[in-house]
Amino acid sequence: MNKKIKAVVITPDNYKNKSNFPVLYILHGHSRNYATWITYAPSLKDMSDQYGIIMVCPDGNYSSWYLDSPLLPQWKYETYIANELVGWIDNSYKTIKDKGGRGITGLSMGGHGALYLAIRYQDVFGAVGSMSGGVDFRPFPEKWGIAEKLGAYNTHKENWDNHVVINMVSQIKPGLKLIIDCGIDDFFYPVNEALHSVLLANKIPHDYISRPGKHDWEYWGNAIYYQVLFMSRYFKMSEG
Amino acid sequence: MNKKIKAVVITPDNYKNKSNFPVLYILHGHSRNYATWITYAPSLKDMSDQYGIIMVCPDGNYSSWYLDSPLLPQWKYETYIANELVGWIDNSYKTIKDKGGRGITGLSMGGHGALYLAIRYQDVFGAVGSMSGGVDFRPFPEKWGIAEKLGAYNTHKENWDNHVVINMVSQIKPGLKLIIDCGIDDFFYPVNEALHSVLLANKIPHDYISRPGKHDWEYWGNAIYYQVLFMSRYFKMSEG
Amino acid sequence: MNKKIKAVVITPDNYKNKSNFPVLYILHGHSRNYATWITYAPSLKDMSDQYGIIMVCPDGNYSSWYLDSPLLPQWKYETYIANELVGWIDNSYKTIKDKGGRGITGLSMGGHGALYLAIRYQDVFGAVGSMSGGVDFRPFPEKWGIAEKLGAYNTHKENWDNHVVINMVSQIKPGLKLIIDCGIDDFFYPVNEALHSVLLANKIPHDYISRPGKHDWEYWGNAIYYQVLFMSRYFKMSEG
Amino acid sequence: MNKKIKAVVITPDNYKNKSNFPVLYILHGHSRNYATWITYAPSLKDMSDQYGIIMVCPDGNYSSWYLDSPLLPQWKYETYIANELVGWIDNSYKTIKDKGGRGITGLSMGGHGALYLAIRYQDVFGAVGSMSGGVDFRPFPEKWGIAEKLGAYNTHKENWDNHVVINMVSQIKPGLKLIIDCGIDDFFYPVNEALHSVLLANKIPHDYISRPGKHDWEYWGNAIYYQVLFMSRYFKMSEG
Numbered sequence: 001m002n003k004k005i006k007a008v009v010i011t012p013d014n015y016k017n018k019s020n021f022p023v024l025y026i027l028h029g030h031s032r033n034y035a036t037w038i039t040y041a042p043s044l045k046d047m048s049d050q051y052g053i054i055m056v057c058p059d060g061n062y063s064s065w066y067l068d069s070p071l072l073p074q075w076k077y078e079t080y081i082a083n084e085l086v087g088w089i090d091n092s093y094k095t096i097k098d099k100g101g102r103g104i105t106g107l108s109m110g111g112h113g114a115l116y117l118a119i120r121y122q123d124v125f126g127a128v129g130s131m132s133g134g135v136d137f138r139p140f141p142e143k144w145g146i147a148e149k150l151g152a153y154n155t156h157k158e159n160w161d162n163h164v165v166i167n168m169v170s171q172i173k174p175g176l177k178l179i180i181d182c183g184i185d186d187f188f189y190p191v192n193e194a195l196h197s198v199l200l201a202n203k204i205p206h207d208y209i210s211r212p213g214k215h216d217w218e219y220w221g222n223a224i225y226y227q228v229l230f231m232s233r234y235f236k237m238s239e240g
Numbered sequence: 241m242n243k244k245i246k247a248v249v250i251t252p253d254n255y256k257n258k259s260n261f262p263v264l265y266i267l268h269g270h271s272r273n274y275a276t277w278i279t280y281a282p283s284l285k286d287m288s289d290q291y292g293i294i295m296v297c298p299d300g301n302y303s304s305w306y307l308d309s310p311l312l313p314q315w316k317y318e319t320y321i322a323n324e325l326v327g328w329i330d331n332s333y334k335t336i337k338d339k340g341g342r343g344i345t346g347l348s349m350g351g352h353g354a355l356y357l358a359i360r361y362q363d364v365f366g367a368v369g370s371m372s373g374g375v376d377f378r379p380f381p382e383k384w385g386i387a388e389k390l391g392a393y394n395t396h397k398e399n400w401d402n403h404v405v406i407n408m409v410s411q412i413k414p415g416l417k418l419i420i421d422c423g424i425d426d427f428f429y430p431v432n433e434a435l436h437s438v439l440l441a442n443k444i445p446h447d448y449i450s451r452p453g454k455h456d457w458e459y460w461g462n463a464i465y466y467q468v469l470f471m472s473r474y475f476k477m478s479e480g
Numbered sequence: 481m482n483k484k485i486k487a488v489v490i491t492p493d494n495y496k497n498k499s500n501f502p503v504l505y506i507l508h509g510h511s512r513n514y515a516t517w518i519t520y521a522p523s524l525k526d527m528s529d530q531y532g533i534i535m536v537c538p539d540g541n542y543s544s545w546y547l548d549s550p551l552l553p554q555w556k557y558e559t560y561i562a563n564e565l566v567g568w569i570d571n572s573y574k575t576i577k578d579k580g581g582r583g584i585t586g587l588s589m590g591g592h593g594a595l596y597l598a599i600r601y602q603d604v605f606g607a608v609g610s611m612s613g614g615v616d617f618r619p620f621p622e623k624w625g626i627a628e629k630l631g632a633y634n635t636h637k638e639n640w641d642n643h644v645v646i647n648m649v650s651q652i653k654p655g656l657k658l659i660i661d662c663g664i665d666d667f668f669y670p671v672n673e674a675l676h677s678v679l680l681a682n683k684i685p686h687d688y689i690s691r692p693g694k695h696d697w698e699y700w701g702n703a704i705y706y707q708v709l710f711m712s713r714y715f716k717m718s719e720g
Numbered sequence: 721m722n723k724k725i726k727a728v729v730i731t732p733d734n735y736k737n738k739s740n741f742p743v744l745y746i747l748h749g750h751s752r753n754y755a756t757w758i759t760y761a762p763s764l765k766d767m768s769d770q771y772g773i774i775m776v777c778p779d780g781n782y783s784s785w786y787l788d789s790p791l792l793p794q795w796k797y798e799t800y801i802a803n804e805l806v807g808w809i810d811n812s813y814k815t816i817k818d819k820g821g822r823g824i825t826g827l828s829m830g831g832h833g834a835l836y837l838a839i840r841y842q843d844v845f846g847a848v849g850s851m852s853g854g855v856d857f858r859p860f861p862e863k864w865g866i867a868e869k870l871g872a873y874n875t876h877k878e879n880w881d882n883h884v885v886i887n888m889v890s891q892i893k894p895g896l897k898l899i900i901d902c903g904i905d906d907f908f909y910p911v912n913e914a915l916h917s918v919l920l921a922n923k924i925p926h927d928y929i930s931r932p933g934k935h936d937w938e939y940w941g942n943a944i945y946y947q948v949l950f951m952s953r954y955f956k957m958s959e960g
Contacts (some may be wrong), residue, residue, distance in 0.1 A: 050770070138410050139442050157410045166438065167407050170397045172376050184920065190441040196930075197437035198406065200904065201430040202379050205932035210916075212925035222953065229949055233942065290530070424680065436690075440664065445692035450676075452685035462713065471710055473702065618890055637890045646918065647887050650858055650877045670921040677917035678886065679909040681857050700823050 001080045008057040009093065013049045015098045020096045022235035023054045023089060024228065025081070025125075027066060027106025027113045030144045034059035040217045041224050051232035054093055058085055063145030065107075068111030070159055070163055071151055081113075082121040098126075100238030103231040105129030105179075107220050108188070109144065112137065113181075115165040123227050126232040127177040129227040132215055135180075136166040136191040169202050178206035179230045181223055183213030241320045246274045248297040251334065253289045260336045262475035263329060264295045264468065265321070265365075267306060267353045270384045274299035278337075280457045281464050291472035294333055298325055303385030305377075306346075306353030310399055311370025311391055319354075322361040340478030343471040345369030345419075347460050349384065350426070352377065355405040355420075359412055367417040367474040369467040372455055375420075376406040376431040406435050409442050418446035419470040421463055423453030482561045485652040486514045486538040489573070493529045498578045503534045503569060503713035504708065505561070505605075507546060507593045509587025516541035520697045521704050531712040534573055538565055543625030546586075546593030551631055561593075574585055578606075579655075580718030583711040585609030585659075587700050589624065589666070592617065595645040595660075599652055607657040607714040609707040612695055616646040616671040646675050649682050650686045658686035659710045661692030661703055721800045724837055726754045728777040729813065733769045740816045743774045743809060744948065745801070745845075747786060747826025747833045750864045754779035760937045761944050762880070771952035778805055783865030786826075786833030786859075790879055791871055801833075802841040804858065818846075820958030823951040825849030826900075827940050832857065835885040835900075839892055847897040847954040849947040852935055855900075856886040856911040886915050889922050898926035899950045901943050903933030917955035 001023045012021065026044070028036045037057045038044055048055050058081055060066050069075035104125045106114040111133020117190050118128030137146055138160050141153035150159040161167055172178075178199075182192035189210070207230065213219035252261065266284070268276045277297045278284055288295050298321055300306050309315035330337050344365045346354040351373020358368030377386055378400050381393035390399040401407055412418075418439075422432035429450070436448045447470065453459035488578075493500065506524070508516045517537045528535050538561055540546050546716035552568055570577050584605045586594040591613020598608030615627055618640050621633035630639040641647055652658075662672035668688070676688045687710065693699035732741065745891045748756045758764055758779045768775050778801055789795035794910070810817050820822050826834040831853020838848030857866055858880050859901035861873035870879040881887055892898075898919075903914035909930070916928045927950065 012729060099290050136438075136441060161407065161410050167401065190437075194434070194441035196431075196436040197434040198376075201376060201434035207929065207931045209927065209929045211927045225949060225953065229945060233945065432490065447689065447691045449687060449689045451687045465709055465713065466706060469705055616918075617922060641890050642885065644778050647881065670917075674914070674917040674921035677910075677914040678856075681856060682915035 001007050001074070001076050001084070003079065005059050007059060007085065008034050008038050009089070010038070010044055010048045010055040011093070012052045012054065014052060015094070018094075019051070020094055020101070021054045022101040022103070023056055023093070023095050024231050025056045025058060025102070025104040025114075026195060027058065027060055027104070027110025028193045029108035029110050030063050038170065038197060041221050043221070044224070047228045048224070050230060053228070053232060053235065054095060056085070056089055056135060059114060060110060063109070063148070065109055065149055066117060067145060067149060067163055069149040072149065075149060078117060080122070082117050082124055086124055099124055100126050101235060103127040103129070103234060105131065105231070106133070107131040109134055111135065112165055116163070116168070118176060119165065119168050122173055122176055126175070126238060127231055129178045129179045129230060130181070131182065131220055131223045131227060132186050132188050133165070133192065134180050134188055135195045136164045139191065166191065166198055169198055169204055172204050177230075178204070179209070179227060180206060181209035181211065181226070183211055183215065185214045186219070187211070241314070241316050245299050245320065247299060247325065248274050248278050249329070250278070250284055250288045250295040250332070252292045252294065254292060255334070258292070258334075260341070261292060261294045261336055262343070262469050263296055263333070263335050265296045265298060265342070265344040265354070267300055267344070267350025269346075269348035269350050270303050281461050283461070286466070287464070287468045291468060293468070293472060293475065295371060296325070296329055300350060300353060301474035303349070303388070305349055305389055306357060307389060307403055308387040309322065313366065315389060318357060320358070322357050322364055326364055339364055340366050341475060343367040343369070343474060345371065345467045345471070346373070347371040347392065348455065349374055352405055356403070356408070358416060359405065359408050362413055362416055366415070366478060367471055369419040369470060370421070370429050371460055371463045371467060372422050372426050373405070373420065373432065374428055375435045376404045378404055379431065380464070406431065407437055409438055409444055412444050417470075417474050418444070419467060420446060420450070421449035421451065421466070423451055423455065423459045425452070425454045426459070427455060434457060481554070481556050481564070485539050485560065487539060487565065488514050489569070490518070490519050490524055490528045490535040491573070492532045492534065494532060495574070495716060496531070499527070500574055500581070501532060501534045502581040502583070503536060503575050504584070504711050505536050505538060505584040505594070506539065507540055507584070507590025509588035509590050510543050514613060521701050523533060523701070524704070526620055527705070527708045531554060531708060533708070533712060533715065534575060536565070536569055540590060540593060542590055543628070545589055545629055546597060547629060547643055549629040552629065558600070562597050562604055579604055580606050580716060583607040583609070584713060585611065585707045586613070587611040588616055588695065591615065592645055596599070596643070596648070599645065599648050602656055606655070606718060607711055609659040609710060610661070611700055611703045612662050612666050612668050613645070613660065613672065614668055615675045616644045618644060619671065644698070646671065646678055649678055649684055652684050657710075657713060657714050658684070659689070659707060660686060661689035661691065661706070663691055663695065663699045665692070665694045666699070667695060721794070721796050721804070725779050725800065727752050727779060727805065728758050729769045729809070730765055731813070732772045732774065734772060735814070738772070739859040740814055740821070741772060741774045742821035742823070743776055743813070743815050744778055744933070744951050745776050745778060745824040745834075747778065747780055747824070747830025748826035749799070749826075749830050750783050756835070761941050763941070764944070768808055771948060773948070773952060773955065774815060776805070776809055780830060780833060781883060783829070783868070785829055785866060787835060787869060787883055789869040796868060798837060798840070802837050802844055808845055809930045819844055820846050821955060823847040823849070823954060825851065825947045825951070826853070828935065829854055831855065832885055836883070836888070836945050838896060839885065839888050842893055842896055844893070847951055848960060849899045850901070851940055851943045851947060852906050852908050853885070853900065853912065855915045856884045859911065866957065872880040886911065886918055889918055889924055892924050895913055897950075897954050898924070899929070899947060900926060901929035901931065901946070903931055903935065903939045904940070905932070905934045907935060
């Protein structure tokens with residue numbers, strides 16, 4: 001995209017002593033920005049040190065949904081994250097430059113975004129997580145600026161059908177590692193339960209966690225620990 | 241379609257005494273034909289009498305999946321059932337000639353077919369049922385002649401994604417009445433559970449029944465009673 | 481019980497012409513009485529005629545929960561329904577006098593009651609149904625006069641544990657036929673989902689139906705049709 | 721119990737430098753012993769170091785099910801673990817001597833055991849986990865030596881009903897932290913799904929994880945990481 005977009009990059013404390021680090025991309029939710037994760041979950045720094053993972057918190061705009069809009073040609077957040085940002089990070093940091101060293105996760109809009117991007121770029125990301133993800137946003141046609149990117153739901157259902165993660169399971173290839181969680185009092189709980197059912201029926205391996213909790217930072221401040229643990233185990237196994 | 245296709249038509253015993261009857265279309269499963277339903281479930285005749293419903297058992301070929309094939313131009317079972325057959329029945333019998341007097345149900349391939357047709361022709365059918373339906377057949381890419389109609393799964397995923405009922409929920413408009421059932425030991429149970437979850441998450445009203453049983457006539461011979469009851473209640477309410 | 485208790489008895493229109501009829505006991509909910517069912521669901525009369533079933537609507541008091549209270553010696557609704565009333569009906573009407581000709585169902589408090597009685601008297605009742613049943617009432621410790629019969633929840637948990645249907649599945653013997661339903665917007669939906677899960681895990685065959693709807697007569701006025709159909713099929717199979 | 725019972729105790733590498741450590745009790749499965757966990761999951765040592773947790777792997781005999789048998793007076797594994805062993809550990813090691821510093825988890829028989837003990841000794845254990853737990857063993861009446869401890873299922877159902885965790889949810893008080901997981905191809909998956917449903921219906925907060933996997937060490941070698949993370953977070957919050 002032809003504009004400057006900020007990102008937070010966290011390097012582990014032993015960054016100088018080793019040559020190649022795995023990278024975890026962590027996407028924020030609607031109406032937030034690149035600084036939100038490190039502000040609300042400063043424990044990311046400790047996890048980065050503990051597991052030796054570079055963490056990248058991109059900016060997904062107020063409501064990008066991390067996709068390339070079929071209506072707005074200049075709206076290319078999918079391309080930005082999966083191509084431009086990953087390329088820039090790989091050039092600028094001592095990263096493992098293959099999918100065995102790249103994971104992506106996020107919360108809410110960013111949970112959907114992480115799954116959407118990982119499924120469409122399975123050569124780029126080897127593991128993907130979603131916290132409280134909006135994995136099917138068709139039940140919420142008026143919310144969160146989605147209609148701006150995809151068209152009004154009533155008139156552009158095909159766009160919506162083609163962009164919700166729950167309709168993309170046939171594209172998941174063996175090898176992609178998935179961890180999906182949601183709080184039972186979250187308004188996205190039913191769509192996560194549905195995604196879990198569809199994945200089960202289609203025999204797509206995935207970790208699925210339901211927990212007490214709502215759509216808030218009390219939930220995500222806890223959930224992120226399990227997401228990072230999952231990613232650290234994936235990175236370790238990929239190293240062999 | 242440019243060929244003769246047979247169908248069984250059951251008229252209620254009071255057919256001569258009344259002027260307009262609702263019609264229930266009942267679709268058979270893979271490798272069966274128009275005569276299968278009346279052979280295995282002769283109780284249909286009693287139900288027709290009891291509820292005053294005309295029943296039509298079309299022929300869906302050995303493995304039509306009741307769709308118009310995007311690969312084989314002459315394969316037009318969707319058009320045949322929803323247009324040609326319905327038109328012919330309405331011309332030939334004393335039917336209620338609107339969706340308030342038309343329901344469609346079926347088993348297995350026919351359960352998927354009924355949902356597929358009802359969702360695509362909501363002006364034709366007002367109520368739809370599925371027994372042990374193959375409502376997501378992507379987990380079975382090699383089976384039942386589907387690849388012949390849609391292309392091999394690996395190379396034609398988009399065709400498959402566009403034809404499985406589980407991906408069509410956004411097309412369901414308020415008003416369509418749905419009843420979906422499956423036996424817990426059926427190989428289609430997980431996909432029916434998944435469809436149920438997706439319908440719940442998308443707030444689409446539907447009756448959902450799980451029962452003891454497998455993919456066999458012991459199951460369907462029982463299930464059809466509940467399907468016909470559901471339809472009879474729909475027809476009665478439509479009459480007002 | 482040493483008091484007069486009223487009941488509604490519905491006989492089918494062919495009562496005079498046949499010798500033995502199956503009987504369906506239908507229990508009302510909290511704060512209602514013997515007359516509630518026939519008032520709100522007058523279609524029971526048609527169903528009685530159609531299927532040839534005697535229907536008995538007992539009085540379960542304002543809040544009997546259809547049990548013998550371990551605290552109040554004179555509170556013996558379990559004994560009343562399963563022994564005294566059944567005996568009186570069998571003496572007074574042309575009934576089939578074994579469990580193959582007896583079913584019991586009910587709504588809410590009566591759904592729990594039907595399951596509770598059928599499980600404890602499997603020699604009396606051969607088939608049982610529950611509509612919107614309070615199949616686990618421990619999440620509602622202050623409600624519906626339960627504490628009066630079982631003791632306060634905090635101090636008498638054992639009584640509660642021993643009287644909720646969800647804890648009684650080990651007592652269900654092969655042969656008892658079960659049909660359980662609930663509306664997805666009912667406050668009893670989670671406990672019915674839980675009972676369904678526990679029955680599945682314990683491999684106890686049962687029909688389970690979830691439908692649109694709440695805890696109201698719009699729901700029950702429809703649900704009763706399916707309950708009676710289920711019972712009629714059980715009675716027919718028992719006759720052989 | 722009047723016999724010597726072995727246990728493995730793992731102390732973190734900074735044991736000398738600090739005064740009080742939380743303790744995690746980890747129970748083995750049927751036919752295994754105190755040495756099984758450290759043999760198959762040597763990563764426990766790293767986790768002990770990383771989180772500063774003492775880990776205790778007791779011996780639960782070939783098939784104790786971690787309970788006091790109502791039939792065999794000398795069979796007192798419940799008393800042994802919850803009283804004797806905890807007392808001995810607290811006397812012998814620098815432990816935090818209250819429930820805020822004690823967790824218990826286990827696999828299979830030990831998953832049931834952990835839940836059973838934690839629910840019955842909520843003053844002793846503040847957090848509990850279960851991996852692939854046999855949380856309702858009534859569907860398996862002939863297996864794993866249970867009948868030896870509780871009596872044959874057919875003749876001693878009450879003993880079984882009173883000892884399965886799924887029937888003990890009413891005893892769970894606010895404050896106990898629970899994490900329950902199971903592999904979707906495990907024979908204990910349906911009973912874990914059922915426990916999850918019962919806990920949800922009874923509004924008892926709990927983490928619930930379903931994952932790919934069977935009843936084997938590939939599953940547990942991974943699951944234990946998430947269990948220990950959960951416990952470490954509980955211990956940290958208890959410290960305040």
